[in-house]
Amino acid sequence: MASESATSIHARTCHLCEANCGVLVEVQGRKVISIRGNPDHVLSRGHICPKATALADLQDDPDRLRRPVKRVGDQWQEIDWETAFAEIGARMAGIIAGGGQPALYMGNPNAHNYATGTQTGLLRKALGVRTLYSASTLDQIPHQLVQMWMYGHNALFPIPDVDRTRFMLIIGGNPLASNGSVWTVPDVKKRLKAVQARGGQVVVIDPRRTETAKIADAHHFIRPGTDTALLLGLLKALDEAGLVSPGRLAPMLDEGWDGAWQAIRGFEVAPLAAHCGIDEAVIRALAARLGSGEPAVVYGRMGVSVTEAGTLNLWLIQLLNIATGNLDREGGVMFSSPVIDLVASAGPGTYDRFRSRIGNRPEVISEFPSALLPEEIGTPGEGQIKALVVISGNPALSSPG
Numbered sequence: 001m002a003s004e005s006a007t008s009i010h011a012r013t014c015h016l017c018e019a020n021c022g023v024l025v026e027v028q029g030r031k032v033i034s035i036r037g038n039p040d041h042v043l044s045r046g047h048i049c050p051k052a053t054a055l056a057d058l059q060d061d062p063d064r065l066r067r068p069v070k071r072v073g074d075q076w077q078e079i080d081w082e083t084a085f086a087e088i089g090a091r092m093a094g095i096i097a098g099g100g101q102p103a104l105y106m107g108n109p110n111a112h113n114y115a116t117g118t119q120t121g122l123l124r125k126a127l128g129v130r131t132l133y134s135a136s137t138l139d140q141i142p143h144q145l146v147q148m149w150m151y152g153h154n155a156l157f158p159i160p161d162v163d164r165t166r167f168m169l170i171i172g173g174n175p176l177a178s179n180g181s182v183w184t185v186p187d188v189k190k191r192l193k194a195v196q197a198r199g200g201q202v203v204v205i206d207p208r209r210t211e212t213a214k215i216a217d218a219h220h221f222i223r224p225g226t227d228t229a230l231l232l233g234l235l236k237a238l239d240e241a242g243l244v245s246p247g248r249l250a251p252m253l254d255e256g257w258d259g260a261w262q263a264i265r266g267f268e269v270a271p272l273a274a275h276c277g278i279d280e281a282v283i284r285a286l287a288a289r290l291g292s293g294e295p296a297v298v299y300g301r302m303g304v305s306v307t308e309a310g311t312l313n314l315w316l317i318q319l320l321n322i323a324t325g326n327l328d329r330e331g332g333v334m335f336s337s338p339v340i341d342l343v344a345s346a347g348p349g350t351y352d353r354f355r356s357r358i359g360n361r362p363e364v365i366s367e368f369p370s371a372l373l374p375e376e377i378g379t380p381g382e383g384q385i386k387a388l389v390v391i392s393g394n395p396a397l398s399s400p401g
């Protein structure tokens with residue numbers, strides 16, 4: 001039997017963010033002695049950020065909930081699990097029997113946790129919840145909608161192949177802070193610098209001098225909310241320079257491709273440039289670089305996703321990667337080969353099968369916008385939300401209203 005004082009090291013994954021860095025956790029009994037990066041981890045190669053080294057503090061935090069708590073007046077009272085299950089079950093059944101609609105809000109950590117990922121569907125079914133609310137609609141659902149329409153499945157994220165590209169155009173993204181949101185790229189700073197070290201370039205478009213902009217070869221400020229104009233300008237400039245070249249992708253393009261170019265040709269680069277605040281010459285130079293035939297990536301994130309035209313912006317970004325032959329190409333954007341393949345195991349996603357009670361919004365992949373949740377709770381009438389189950393989320397902090 002191992003002695004209590006013996007230490008052992010366990011290779012685990014930090015689940016705090018999408019980067020999923022490999023960590024080596026040294027423990028003595030149940031006490032965490034140290035946490036460091038795992039140099040043998042295929043994705044993170046030894047990299048971790050300060051949050052991972054603080055995981056032991058989370059584990060041992062005296063404020064951490066270890067038993068259920070129930071609000072009694074303005075106090076929280078610890079109760080045992082049996083009581084918690086019984087009370088919640090009875091109250092939930094009463095609400096449903098009385099015609100009240102229960103709702104589920106799923107926070108971001110669900111995406112990093114296979115237990116909730118695999119079990120929440122059952123809970124949802126048992127509660128009779130039709131739509132979910134989640135951080136997705138405050139973040140990346142335009143990506144998923146565009147992927148469903150263009151590639152046939154909402155989970156087909158084209159991922160920038162940063163380790164082999166020659167040119168990265170980052171629009172409204174700050175991977176140095178996010179570790180590559182919907183990209184999963186631990187130690188992104190080193191990897192972007194490697195693009196530069198091998199003669200490539202990193203260009204950032206952002207209204208703000210972000211951490212990523214500070215290490216870029218060029219940073220162009222854009223008038224907030226005008227990304228559509230920039231993206232249309234890039235496509236039009238590409239077309240005018242005769243650089244539209246989808247190459248081996250051409251046989252996969254349907255009649256929508258010609259329709260898109262007809263629409264794009266209705267624009268002029270100069271007014272688009274004036275609208276977004278980026279010089280026409282810069283737009284033409286960026287288009288020329290993207291269309292040079294060298295592996296290149298256009299990557300857009302929150303800045304283009306969380307705007308009025310988020311879905312359109314992400315569709316235009318896909319067009320740029322396709323028009324330059326950089327979709328599904330080494331050094332371009334590529335589809336991943338995940339261990340659990342959502343594309344093979346889950347449906348492609350849905351759009352507008354039904355609409356929200358408030359605002360008449362279409363469902364997207366069974367979700368309504370989280371921004372509607374306060375009104376869905378507060379507006380009386382049939383279908384009013386009367387019970388909310390929040391799993392690993394903090395909508396009071398992260399959702400509007």
Ligand code: SF4
Nearest residue numbers: 014017020021049052
């Ligand atoms: S970047 Fe930091 S928080 Fe994110 S997975 Fe890696 S170590 Fe954890």
